Every structure is written in structure tokens, then in C-alpha cells.
Amino acid sequence: MEKYTLIITEKPSAAQRVAKALDHKEKPKKIEEKGVPYFVAHRGEKKLVVAPALGHLYTIVQTQGKRNYYPIFNFKWAPRYVAERGAKQIRAWIEVFSKLARDADQFIGACDYDLEGSLIGYCILKYACGNKEAAAKRMKFSTLMKSELEKSYEEPLPQLDFALIETGKTRHEVDWLYGINLSRALTLAAKRWSGRYATLSTGRVQGPTLRFLVGREKAIRCFVPTPYWDIKAMVEIEGSRYEAEYKRKEIEKKVEADTVVEKCRRKIGEIEKINVKNFRQMPPIPFDLGKLQTEAYSLFRYTPRRTAGIAERLYLNALISYPRTSSQKLPPIINYRAILKALSKKPAYRKLASELLEKEALKPREGTKEDPAHPAVYPTGNLPTRALSEPEKKVWDLIVRRFMAVFGEPGIKQSMRVCIKVNDHRFYLHGRQILKEGWMHFYKPYIRAEEVLLPPLKEGEKIRLKQVTREDKFTKPPPRYNPSSLLKKMEEEGIGTKATRADIIETLYSRRYVTDERIVVTDLGIDVFNTLQKHCPEVISVEFTRGLEEKMEQVQSGNEKRENILIDAVNQLKPLLEEFKQKEETIGQTLSNAIKRARMQERIIGNCPNCGTGQLTILYSRKTRKRFIGCTNYFKGLCKTSFPLPQRGTAKPLEKNCKSCGWPLVQVRMRGRRPWRLCFNPECPSKEERRKRVEMQNLQQRSDK
Amino acid sequence: MKCKICNREAINEYCELHEKANKSIMDKYNTWKKALNVSWKEYLNEIAKNPYTGSSAKELAEHLKKGG
Numbered sequence: 001m002e003k004y005t006l007i008i009t010e011k012p013s014a015a016q017r018v019a020k021a022l023d024h025k026e027k028p029k030k031i032e033e034k035g036v037p038y039f040v041a042h043r044g045e046k047k048l049v050v051a052p053a054l055g056h057l058y059t060i061v062q063t064q065g066k067r068n069y070y071p072i073f074n075f076k077w078a079p080r081y082v083a084e085r086g087a088k089q090i091r092a093w094i095e096v097f098s099k100l101a102r103d104a105d106q107f108i109g110a111c112d113y114d115l116e117g118s119l120i121g122y123c124i125l126k127y128a129c130g131n132k133e134a135a136a137k138r139m140k141f142s143t144l145m146k147s148e149l150e151k152s153y154e155e156p157l158p159q160l161d162f163a164l165i166e167t168g169k170t171r172h173e174v175d176w177l178y179g180i181n182l183s184r185a186l187t188l189a190a191k192r193w194s195g196r197y198a199t200l201s202t203g204r205v206q207g208p209t210l211r212f213l214v215g216r217e218k219a220i221r222c223f224v225p226t227p228y229w230d231i232k233a234m235v236e237i238e239g240s241r242y243e244a245e246y247k248r249k250e251i252e253k254k255v256e257a258d259t260v261v262e263k264c265r266r267k268i269g270e271i272e273k274i275n276v277k278n279f280r281q282m283p284p285i286p287f288d289l290g291k292l293q294t295e296a297y298s299l300f301r302y303t304p305r306r307t308a309g310i311a312e313r314l315y316l317n318a319l320i321s322y323p324r325t326s327s328q329k330l331p332p333i334i335n336y337r338a339i340l341k342a343l344s345k346k347p348a349y350r351k352l353a354s355e356l357l358e359k360e361a362l363k364p365r366e367g368t369k370e371d372p373a374h375p376a377v378y379p380t381g382n383l384p385t386r387a388l389s390e391p392e393k394k395v396w397d398l399i400v401r402r403f404m405a406v407f408g409e410p411g412i413k414q415s416m417r418v419c420i421k422v423n424d425h426r427f428y429l430h431g432r433q434i435l436k437e438g439w440m441h442f443y444k445p446y447i448r449a450e451e452v453l454l455p456p457l458k459e460g461e462k463i464r465l466k467q468v469t470r471e472d473k474f475t476k477p478p479p480r481y482n483p484s485s486l487l488k489k490m491e492e493e494g495i496g497t498k499a500t501r502a503d504i505i506e507t508l509y510s511r512r513y514v515t516d517e518r519i520v521v522t523d524l525g526i527d528v529f530n531t532l533q534k535h536c537p538e539v540i541s542v543e544f545t546r547g548l549e550e551k552m553e554q555v556q557s558g559n560e561k562r563e564n565i566l567i568d569a570v571n572q573l574k575p576l577l578e579e580f581k582q583k584e585e586t587i588g589q590t591l592s593n594a595i596k597r598a599r600m601q602e603r604i605i606g607n608c609p610n611c612g613t614g615q616l617t618i619l620y621s622r623k624t625r626k627r628f629i630g631c632t633n634y635f636k637g638l639c640k641t642s643f644p645l646p647q648r649g650t651a652k653p654l655e656k657n658c659k660s661c662g663w664p665l666v667q668v669r670m671r672g673r674r675p676w677r678l679c680f681n682p683e684c685p686s687k688e689e690r691r692k693r694v695e696m697q698n699l700q701q702r703s704d705k
Numbered sequence: 706m707k708c709k710i711c712n713r714e715a716i717n718e719y720c721e722l723h724e725k726a727n728k729s730i731m732d733k734y735n736t737w738k739k740a741l742n743v744s745w746k747e748y749l750n751e752i753a754k755n756p757y758t759g760s761s762a763k764e765l766a767e768h769l770k771k772g773g
Contacts, residue, residue, distance in 0.1 A: 218722060218725065219759075220759050221722055221726070221759040221760050221761040221762070222722060222725040222726040222728075222729050222759050222761050222762050223729065223757065223758065223759040223762060224726075224729045224730050224732075224733040224752055224758055224759070224762050225733075225752070225755055225757040225758060226733055226736045226737060226740065227737065227740045227741060228740070252736070252739065252740055253739060253740055254740060254741055474755060474757050475757070476757055477757055477759060526722075530721070590714075
């Protein structure tokens with residue numbers, strides 16, 4: 001049997017790219033075994049087999065003991081299908097790797113060059129290929145461009161990046177220890193009290209993240225606004241109207257605001273002073289993953305997880321560099337000119353790229369953050385070979401324009417403040433304009449600067465105040481986090497990694513601790529947080545998590561040992577979980593009540609239209625177990641409002657009201673049928689219309705016959 | 706002891722959230738009085754219907770209106 005080099009990639013699409021780039025004819029042969037694809041390529045005399053993983057094929061499992069037990073401190077790395085119900089297909093992938101390893105004489109890890117990628121490759125080489133990790137080489141690349149893949153194959157690193165692997169292992173193991181023990185403690189406490197199972201979870205990063213949200217939620221829920229007033233004056237200059245603001249932005253007393261309005265109404269003011277300021281606006285810095293996620297959220301409303309997914313697809317299509325980076329630097333080695341030249345082949349970028357190429361020297365503006373493994377996100381210069389989806393197009397365009405903008409000149413903006421004096425009261429008229437576009441020229445569709453152009457004005461000039469109005473205002477509660485601002489906060493506080501932050505936010509949603517895009521913490525989220533704060537405050541402490549992150553980073557630099565971190569974690573968890581167990585009954589009761597309230601809350605449809613004080617809820621008859629809509633005041637004997645519901649399928653509040661009658665709607669889902677909206681108001685005009693329509697159809701059918 | 710409003714575990718009269726809302730309501734009354742010269746009852750009415758008032762503060766304002 002001919003021997004070959006086995007190259008391991010992270011995903012099937014990456015395997016195809018690598019095989020195509022390395023094959024001398026660029027036509028590798030695709031083979032599929034047990035549903036697992038791999039590619040055979042030839043390079044010179046050498047046969048190459050490029051086989052993909054499917055993300056992590058191995059995970060951590062407990063070595064002994066039952067699933068309904070804690071604390072657990074014994075663990076091992078095992079195939080994912082052992083631990084996860086939905087991972088059956090992983091068995092085939094591992095079997096194919098084991099088979100391919102038998103006839104391979106060389107091994108190369110070519111997974112993404114980061115913590116997760118290195119660990120994926122290491123586990124396959126160690127467990128599936130039979131301890132080949134020490135003999136394997138490592139391909140290191142930041143784009144899936146042919147030239148870079150060829151170079152990384154010809155000049156591989158002599159061995160796997162063990163420091164990165166050790167850090168990855170530590171991170172996974174520490175996260176597992178915290179996650180499994182604390183989540184089990186919460187879930188089992190609730191189950192033992194109520195007898196009903198509901199998944200509750202927390203973790204080393206999830207806890208502190210929930211802390212940020214609960215802190216904000218409590219501030220919003222307890223917020224009491226205070227009134228204030230501001231005054232606006234409408235001034236007319238050369239036939240055009242402009243709005244001027246009163247000098248004091250917040251007036252605390254209504255009487256004071258009324259006095260100002262009275263004294264200035266329909267008066268003629270005089271321009272006392274004109275302040276003009278020119279300032280430079282520096283180009284933006286290149287995208288790291290976090291900045292890309294923030295920008296995509298603010299421009300397109302894509303959640304961080306969605307943006308990461310889109311960027312990953314663009315990377316696998318060799319359109320952009322590796323996106324999971326924390327670098328804000330673009331080293332010259334990436335060849336700025338070659339990228340711009342390649343981009344100029346696309347008509348939309350031709351003019352912009354040519355303008356930059358005319359510059360003698362190209363020097364990007366860079367941020368401070370560095371990543372030893374990858375540069376900041378940049379376009380490779382490749383143009384799409386397949387039709388991109390709309391979101392892919394948008395994110396790619398954003399990355400291309402950002403790349404061009406970082407080479408732009410600083411922009412120059414002008415701000416103008418005109419002070420108008422009326423009866424010893426001063427109003428300000430603000431104008432702003434862009435004098436020199438600079439980098440904004442390249443980033444134009446994504447610039448959010450509004451220009452207000454003022455006519456030529458002179459000090460001493462008289463101006464008539466056409467209208468002076470008082471605006472009643474209230475102070476506002478602190479803003480809610482959204483997925484993007486939460487991700488930014490996690491980054492600032494140094495918790496989680498660029499690869500995990502977006503997933504942790506999604507977990508908070510799937511556990512029903514939070515809802516909505518502008519994040520609202522549910523009662524369940526608050527109760528879980530309160531329980532953790534009361535019984536094990538360390539695990540929701542931001543300082544503790546940040547400290548652990550720093551320690552784990554030291555594993556990579558060789559200043560800390562994985563074993564020490566694991567021992568520390570066990571030593572911290574042991575007493576904490578013992579204490580938790582002792583108080584299990586009290587904790588279980590609190591959590592069970594919270595779950596019960598959350599389930600009740602999910603069934604609330606809206607306010608009762610009859611009694612006005614109760615809430616309509618989906619209830620079950622104690623006698624017949626049939627489902628219906630009833631008022632919560634029924635149990636107090638105050639209201640007997642009830643409506644029937646279909647008994648088959650699932651029914652849940654839609655959180656929207658009927659367009660015809662304004663009553664809340666219910667969504668009913670049945671297997672094999674499209675979900676439908678049900679208005680349960682028997683008097684709803686839409687029902688009458690529907691009845692008439694059906695009657696008309698029946699009549700029509702009869703007359704046709 | 707249970708919270709008079711939501712039946713959760715109380716610190717004094719109310720649970721943690723309603724206790725915090727209570728403090729906020731008490732603290733802000735002076736600002737409202739100076740701004741609009743309103744009575745305690747008028748103040749409670751105003752904050753109970755204000756869209757920026759938080760849900761716990763609203764519940765407490767309603768409770769206080771009823772003489773709680």
C-alpha cells in the first residue's frame with residue numbers, strides 16, 4: 001500500500017480548499033466513507049490525504065459515577081458520541097481517521113491556528129490516530145489562499161503548538177469542572193425539591209456575565225424618573241429655520257423653564273459669539289473579531305454569533321483572513337498592494353483601490369491589541385466565485401471597506417457653535433460639516449455623521465426667535481444591554497475568549513435567563529443569580545473569573561502549569577459544593593418556585609378584558625386535564641372569564657395583538673401543519689368576516705353545481 | 706417573612722428588589738417636589754403611570770397608593 005501524508009483540517013470545506021491548493025492539478029479526488037468526506041491529492045511524488053474533523057470530535061466526560069451526582073472531579077477525554085446524545089455521527093469520523101492513520105507515514109495538523117483548532121488536531125492525532133501527536137508537524141496559515149497554504153505546507157512548524165494545546169486543555173477542563181458541578185448542583189437541587197426536571201446552568205464565564213445583566217436589570221426595574229425641562233428656540237435665517245438649544249440643557253424647575261420661555265418668546269436676539277473648531281478624525285483601526293461583531297450589530301443588527309458564523313464562511317471561501325483573532329494589526333507581509341490590486345478587479349472597489357494604489361507608501365492605522373497567531377481581519381483579495389448570500393455580501397463589503405479605510409488620510413471636520421443672546425439668556429445654534437473626507441471616502445456607506453450646514457453668520461447680527469418652546473422631559477433608566485454591547489462588556493472585563501463569548505450569550509437565552517434583543521433578564525435569571533450570590537458568590541465574581549483567565553494565559557507562556565490550575569479549581573469547588581449540598585433543600589425550594597413562576601409567566605397571554613385586574617393564562621382543568629384560557633382571578637373567585645383552546649398540538653402566547661379586535665393572540669402548532677394565529681375573542685370582527693367568506697364560498701360552490 | 710408585594714423572601718417589609726425600589730421612590734420625592742410642587746399622592750400617581758418607571762418601582766407605587 002502506498003504511504004501518504006495525512007493532513008487534518010477542522011472542517012470539510014477547509015479540507016477541500018487545502019487539498020485543492022496542494023494538488024498539482026488542483027483537482028483532488030473526493031472520497032466518501034461512512035458519510036465522511038476526505039480528499040486525495042498529489043504533490044510531486046507525494047500522495048496527500050486531507051481529512052476534515054467536524055469541529056471537536058473529543059470532549060471531557062466523567063470517568064465514573066452517575067449523571068445525577070455531584071461533586072465530580074474525575075474526568076477523561078473521550079469521543080463526543082459517548083457524552084452527547086446528538087453526536088452519533090462522530091463515531092464514523094473517528095473510525096475513518098483511525099483507518100486513514102494506519103497507512104500514513106507523515107502527519108500534519110492543519111486545523112485553524114488557535115486554541116480550539118490546535119486542540120481539535122491534537123485530540124485526533126492522539127486518540128484517533130494512535131498517539132501520533134509527537135510526530136506530527138503543523139501548518140500555520142491565516143488565510144485559505146493557495147499561495148499561503150502552499151507555503152505553510154512547504155515550511156511547516158516542526159511540531160504541534162503544544163503550549164497552545166496545553167492552554168486549550170486547561171481551559172476546557174477548568175470550564176468542565178465548574179460548569180458540570182455547579183449546573184448539576186442547581187438542577188438537582190430544584191429536581192429533588194419539586195420532582196420535576198428543568199435544566200439550570202451556570203459556569204465560570206456564564207455566572208459573571210449574568211451578573212452584569214442582573215445588575216442592570218435591577219437598576220432598570222427599580223428606576224424612578226425625575227422631571228426636567230429643556231428649551232428650544234426656532235430661529236429664522238435667510239428664510240430657513242434652524243433649531244437652537246438653551247444654554248442649560250436640563251432645567252430642574254418648571255417655573256424656571258416657563259420664565260425663560262416668557263422672556264425670550266418672539267424676541268430679537270443678537271449673535272454674541274461664533275466659535276469654529278476644526279478637528280482631525282483619525283482613520284478607524286482594523287477589525288478584530290469583537291470590533292467586527294460590534295460594527296455588524298450596529299449597522300445590520302446581526303448578533304455576534306451570526307456575524308462570527310458569516311465571517312467563518314467567508315474565511316472558508318478564502319475571501320477573508322481568519323476571523324477569530326484579537327489582533328488589530330496588519331503586518332506588511334500580507335502585501336497590501338497585492339490585495340488592493342486584486343480588489344480593484346471588482347467594479348465597486350476599482351476607483352477606491354486605485355486611489356490607494358497611487359499613494360507612494362501604504363501605512364495602515366493600527367490598534368494596540370496583538371494576537372501572536374493571526375493578524376487583524378482583512379480581505380484576501382479573492383473575489384467571490386459563488387453567489388454570496390445577502391448577509392455574506394454585507395459583511396464582506398464591510399471588511400473590504402474597513403481594510404481600505406485604515407490606509408486613508410485623517411478626515412477633517414468642522415464644528416460651529418453660534419451663541420445667540422436674548423434678554424440675558426443664551427441659546428446655542430450648532431452646525432457641523434466635513435471639510436475633508438479622508439478615510440471616510442472609503443468607508444462611506446458605513447459612516448453615521450449627519451451634517452448641519454449653517455449660512456454665513458457674523459457676530460453682532462440680529463436674529464429673530466420665531467418660536468420658543470418648553471419640552472417636558474424625564475430622566476431615563478440606564479440602557480439595556482444588547483448582544484453586541486454585552487460582548488463588548490465581556491471583552492472589557494476580560495472574561496471568556498473571542499471564540500466562546502458569543503456562545504455564552506446564546507446559552508443565557510436558551511436557558512431562558514434572558515429574553516429579547518434589548519436584553520431583559522427574566523425572574524428565573526434573577527432568582528438563579530440571587531441563589532448563586534447567596535450560596536457561592538465566588539463563582540459569579542468577575543475578579544475571580546478574570547484572575548483565572550490570566551492564570552490560564554500564563555500556561556501558554558510557560559509560567560504556570562495546567563495541573564496547578566486544576567488543583568486550585570478542585571480546592572475551590574470542593575468546600576463550596578459541600579456547603580451547597582447542605583443547603584440543598586432551601587436552594588431547591590427557591591429555584592423550584594422560580595421555575596414554576598417562569599413556566600407560569602410563559603403561559604400568560606395578556607390582561608383580562610373583563611375584570612381588568614387579572615391576567616389571561618393558558619390553564620389545565622383539574623378534572624378533565626383539558627386546556628383552556630382562563631383569568632388568574634378565577635382562583636380568587638373574582639372572575640370567571642374563560643375561552644376554549646384546541647386540544648391538539650402546542651399553544652403559546654404570541655405576544656402580538658389581533659389587528660381586528662386588539663385582543664392578544666395565541667400561536668397554535670400542530671405536526672404537519674403550518675402554525676396559525678388564533679384570536680380567541682368570540683366576538684372578533686375577523687371571525688364574522690371569515691364566516692361570511694366561508695358562506696360565500698359554499699354558496700358559490702352550490703351555484704356551480 | 707414574605708415580601709408584601711411579590712411573596713418572595715423579604716429583607717424588612719419587602720424583597721430585595723422592592724426594598725431597592727422603595728428607597729428610590731423615597732429618595733426621588735424631594736426632586737419631584739422641588740420641580741413640580743406635587744404632594745406625595747400626586748407623586749405616586751405620576752410615577753405609577755410614567756413609562757420610564759421600572760416595573761418594581763411601579764408595583765411599589767401602586768401598593769403605596771393603596772396605603773400600603
